[in-house]
Amino acid sequence: MKSWLFLGIAIVAEVIATSSLKASDGFTRLAPSLVVLVGYAAAFYFLSLTLKEIPVGIAYAVWAGLGIVLIAAIGWLVLGQRLDLPAVIGMALIVAGVGVINLFSRAGAH
Template sequence: MNPSWTYLLIAIAAEVAATSALKASDSFTRVVPSTITVIGYGLAFYLLALALKTIPVGIAYAVWSGAGIVAIAIIGYFVFGQALDLAAMIGIGLILAGVLVLNVFSSAGGH
């Protein structure tokens, strides 16, 4: 695997962790989740910048945001007890399908 894709995957994981910690930070009133949020976003953007050296920005951002949306929705459901109705699940499925199409079928991804 191209190192840039590894950077992007780790960046997505860091962003998802940071966003989850942001919810747990209670508007930055809790120190540990707030610290995780700041460090996680910093790491995520640094790794995204590394990934953008070889992955086109449109593709990288589509994968970043799509994967992040899906992961955060799943975490919101299981960890924070947030409901997902049928429309939300269909929308998330479409986002996931778009990310898969970009990565599997598009030559724009630089694979």
Template sequence: MPVPAHYIFLLLAIVCEVIGTTAMAASQQFTRIIPAIIVVVSYGLAFYFLSFSLKVLPVGIAYAIWSGLGIVLISLIGLVVMGQKLDLAAVIGMSLIIAGVLVIHLFSKTAGH
């Protein structure tokens, strides 16, 4: 079963947002030009792709998926790339976020299946 285009656009938006957020940390408060440019371009692309997913998905559903997966991906990048630590409460919280995204995707009639 092929993945619907609106979910592909939402995934692209999430990936661009994660790239932009990672670059924001590297920009050192926008004092480093290359990471700062990556932030601006990535966020621009993120909202561009998000706009396509909003043709089908309600904004609340799209934003819940975007923010949930974005939080988890940024936390994993922080853990693996930046050496940041996650305590048990953070891991449990992120597990609940993933569970929430799955519930929306699998059971919500408003999720644009």
């Protein structure tokens, strides 16, 4: 269970870092650039802890799926970016795929 917590922390850190990339203005602004660097360092550190118990394919599927959805939500809510119906359907399919892997696959760490 602790490895899933580490994966959650890794995902949140990566989402914070990715969300700060735009504000870093190509790494020309110090504070957002530091958030990006610290966020990615934390994300990969916690991902490495996750991989002690969860197979890399499963961990990365969850990381990527949730990361895509969270970044898209931040883009929509904070940055005013629009999501059309195909984008929403695609993200729903990603979430469904992650759910199928975690609920039904024998490849996952259960």
